[in-house]
Amino acid sequence: MTRILLVGANGQLGQELRHTLASGNAVTAVGRAELDLSNTDAIRQLIQTTAPDVIVNAAAYTAVDKAETDEAMAKTVNAIAPTIMAEESQKLGATLVHVSTDYVFNGQKNTPYLETDTPDPLGVYGRTKLMGEDGIRQSCDRSIIIRTAWVYGVQGKGNFVKTMLRLGAEREELRVVVDQVGSPTWTQDLAGAIATLVQKVDMSDAAAEGILGLYHYANSGITSWYDFAIAIFAEAEALGFPLAIKQVMPITTAEYPTPAQRPAYSSLSNRRIAEVIGEQPPHWRKSLQKMLAELHTIRP
Numbered sequence: 001m002t003r004i005l006l007v008g009a010n011g012q013l014g015q016e017l018r019h020t021l022a023s024g025n026a027v028t029a030v031g032r033a034e035l036d037l038s039n040t041d042a043i044r045q046l047i048q049t050t051a052p053d054v055i056v057n058a059a060a061y062t063a064v065d066k067a068e069t070d071e072a073m074a075k076t077v078n079a080i081a082p083t084i085m086a087e088e089s090q091k092l093g094a095t096l097v098h099v100s101t102d103y104v105f106n107g108q109k110n111t112p113y114l115e116t117d118t119p120d121p122l123g124v125y126g127r128t129k130l131m132g133e134d135g136i137r138q139s140c141d142r143s144i145i146i147r148t149a150w151v152y153g154v155q156g157k158g159n160f161v162k163t164m165l166r167l168g169a170e171r172e173e174l175r176v177v178v179d180q181v182g183s184p185t186w187t188q189d190l191a192g193a194i195a196t197l198v199q200k201v202d203m204s205d206a207a208a209e210g211i212l213g214l215y216h217y218a219n220s221g222i223t224s225w226y227d228f229a230i231a232i233f234a235e236a237e238a239l240g241f242p243l244a245i246k247q248v249m250p251i252t253t254a255e256y257p258t259p260a261q262r263p264a265y266s267s268l269s270n271r272r273i274a275e276v277i278g279e280q281p282p283h284w285r286k287s288l289q290k291m292l293a294e295l296h297t298i299r300p
């Protein structure tokens with residue numbers, strides 16, 4: 001039985017991982033109340049006392065716009081804390097599984113980003129996440145870093161799907177950005193892929209060696225935020241969600257300025273992860289349907 005320390009257990013991915021990792025593993029799950037990531041001594045102490053085989057870090061400073069004016073805290077959570085986790089993993093001979101982001105790229109490509117492509121983040125969030133990746137690689141021999149994109153889940157507070165459902169119930173018209181494209185990714189699919197990697201890490205050292213390193217994982221297919229919104233409303237309507245929305249209008253990024261610049265194109269190539277876990281991630285639209293069906297069953 002693998003002893004797992006799950007950090008960031010109350011985030012949208014963290015909550016999903018609690019369930020997914022529970023089968024066959026002994027999981028210690030901690031959220032902010034149990035472990036404040038700005039307290040480096042507390043991180044070291046918790047890892048030393050729990051002595052896990054695997055640390056899964058799902059915590060992050062994810063407020064992309066706020067990070068532009070809160071760089072110190074974004075760096076603390078996204079760069080310093082994961083590096084401390086990596087240092088402690090190294091001492092224990094444990095494996096650190098960490099989640100990173102498509103926002104490490106500048107979005108100037110027009111074919112899916114490979115793990116070998118050079119990062120060039122456009123903002124503080126992506127820059128601090130990249131610093132976290134680098135800190136892990138430099139401090140720990142046994143790490144798995146999974147970059148993902150456009151994450152949403154049933155548990156998420158402010159994810160795009162739930163925000164669209166809320167706004168679509170309140171308003172008849174919405175304007176959504178059409179010139180940023182990427183791959184929406186359901187936490188349940190991502191958590192499943194992470195669990196498979198954790199299971200493989202648990203094999204003999206020799207076999208596990210081959211699966212360490214950097215991965216990209218996003219649901220298959222590419223869409224824009226605008227087309228994603230259209231799909232959300234179509235699927236939600238079919239399921240009977242209450243909606244007032246009559247019209248969704250495409251706008252450009254220039255028409256919707258935000259403090260942080262975002263990559264115009266951030267599709268991630270799933271080639272490496274598909275080889276290792278033995279299957280392609282599901283298409284984003286299929287996963288959206290499943291997530292909405294699940295959300296519909298638990299709505300009051």
Ligand SMILES: NC(=O)c1ccc[n+]([C@@H]2O[C@H](COP(=O)([O-])OP(=O)(O)OC[C@H]3O[C@@H](n4cnc5c(N)ncnc54)[C@H](OP(=O)(O)O)[C@@H]3O)[C@@H](O)[C@H]2O)c1
Nearest residue numbers: 010011012013032036037059060062099101148149150151
């Ligand atoms: N969301 C996306 O679209 C997206 C896209 C690409 C990659 N990712 C990556 O995917 C991973 C999971 O993200 P997510 O979407 O699940 O994010 P999330 O829902 O925002 O969860 C992040 C968690 O980190 C916790 N956290 C933040 N600062 C902390 C601190 N100082 N001490 C302790 N805990 C702290 C948060 O706690 P509180 O709830 O108490 O604040 C929250 O539970 C992250 O590595 C993220 O960078 C996300």
